Amino acid sequence: MTADPLVRIGTGDWAPYVDQQRSDGGALSRLIRGIFEAAGYQVELVYYPWDRNLLMLEQGNLDAVMPYICNKNRQRFSQCSDAVAHGEVVLFQRADQQLNWQRFEDLEKFRIATTLGYSYGSKFDAALDAGRLQVQQSGKEDTGFRLLSLGRVDFHPQDRAVGYAMLQRLFSAEERALIKHNPRILHAEPLHVLFRKDDARAQRLLEVFNAGLRRLVANGELASLQRALNAGNADQWQFTLESSVQ
CATH class of the missing domain: 3.40.190.10 (Periplasmic binding protein-like II)
Structure with a gap:
């Protein structure tokens, strides 16, 4: 178990990627929570306006925000994960x-x-x-x-x-x-998870997330998610926690 197992991630209602009306938070929420829970973390999703999420990340009040485009302005204060969707x-x-x-x-x-x-x-x-x-x-x-x-x-x-x-x-x-x-x-x-920059814990969270994401690429789960998003079937996409661990 990690020393600080809670990961606070800012997001917004953006169905079908993130859906606050669903108990599981939508497809990308399931993806991110599954990867972190398999690594011993708990995920708390908080919903704010998109510009406020970025400000809170920059001020150090969130561990990460998602899903965002990784542009140069945001890279001033954040590190970008591998792509989670296109x-x-x-x-x-x-x-x-x-x-x-x-x-x-x-x-x-x-x-x-x-x-x-x-x-x-x-x-x-x-x-x-x-x-x-x-x-x-x-x-x-x-x-x-x-x-x-x-x-x-x-x-x-x-x-x-x-x-x-x-x-x-x-x-x-x-x-x-x-x-x-x-x-x-x-x-x-592509869309990414943005993590805090110049922060040792955030760097570790980024590495944990990318490692889990790459395993989902290798076993075809991420491609399955993209197909579900493109077809309008994102709510039906599921993966087990075992899919995100070695």
Whole structure:
């Protein structure tokens, strides 16, 4: 047993990856808890807004946060795990609009709803920071879709699997029929667990997690999870604790 067995991990409601309404916390919560429990740790998941999670990690109030894109700004105060899943960020739009974009610069003419604390890829983040995009930012997960359904914005970027899970859970069939995703992918990048930087315990937690994750790669469990996410069957994906130990 480890000397300090409790691992506090900050996350947010982001079904199908993380689902606060499920007793097991969703697919990535099952994955992370299983790996750490097999190594003698206990996991406490705490749910905060995405930007607050990062601030608490930077201030040393959390051991890790998940799931996040591993960008340069976050690497200032965190260490990134191996990839736990691969997501595709797409632009959701109203089904009755024909909006086309070919180059990233084309997005500058559109109204876009974003969520605070999200990263949408380095090019989008840089354009946002430089003020080149017309954005409405909100801390609530569903605001972007609600603005979209009301016609107040043209696009809402979101992970494709997350977007459709959110629409299914929070919107009526009539509302869902009004929204689709643009076929052009905005950004594709793996998702990670971010651990505290320059901290001996966090370094050990990172090593424990990566070791367990690599065993799941070797036995095919991680590929099985990705297939379940892509097919919309993440809630059915399960693995035993024995899957994450040698």
